[in-house]
Amino acid sequence: MTTTPDDLAALLASVESDERDLVLSTFTHDDAWRLGCLLVELADERDLPVTIDVRKGPQQVFHAAREGTTPDNDSWVQRKVRVVERFGASSYLVGLRARAKGTTFADQHQLPLQEYAAHGGAFPVRVEGVGIVGVVTVSGLAQGDDHALVTEALRSFLGR
Template structure:
């Protein structure tokens, strides 16, 4: 039952973590809060926040590499194509690469946690907040916690249980 519960919670996160607006200031506030957490907790992560047509925030902490940016790119592509958190793809499909029949080339798409759709009230999904560097469930949790804090929502109410 835990898998079904996790899927239901991620769907609720996607439904409830809706921004009233999104612009450069919101992207900076979200990204800066994630970077501050990473520094305080010594997390090696890359954070990317963007609309579909442009990057609005990027930061990398110590001990990350260009590989993390490549994972971010592939997670963004997966969120954009499937219109859901990349961790929900993990829960629903497992972590096996996409099949050739899916049309989602593993060179450009990945099933791994850390990409979360940016949904704006009245506009729908307009971009993605993506984390790379931790295990996928943890990447996802960092993104969710930042959105909860930004929206003034209780982080524990939306938190996945530890793996």
């Protein structure tokens, strides 16, 4: 499926809006655990083959791999997390921004593909007045679906 420039611009605006809107007041280890469990519940309900990872700072607080995933999903999680940590934005947004400029993440940044993946699924955990304090990641679906599952869980977690 081909994405038109208007479609890409609308998608970019939507993902940027997610990043502005999905901000927490606090983020504890218990919050990380609850967010991970919420993602597992959503994946269970839909029988989704995903790996779920939640980090607070550099510490992995929650990790689960559902049936149908492989160790490769863990590699994707790591690579997406590195994008969030380096660029301070969701892995999906970083990749979309490159596409909007008519290039690819790989060509734009010249980073090793074995270490960085600007594909949807890793989302920065932001706390009001603090900034990014962690990363929540899903791997196993199409990149837009990985991103959508994470943002759905964050909205639910925030009570929206």
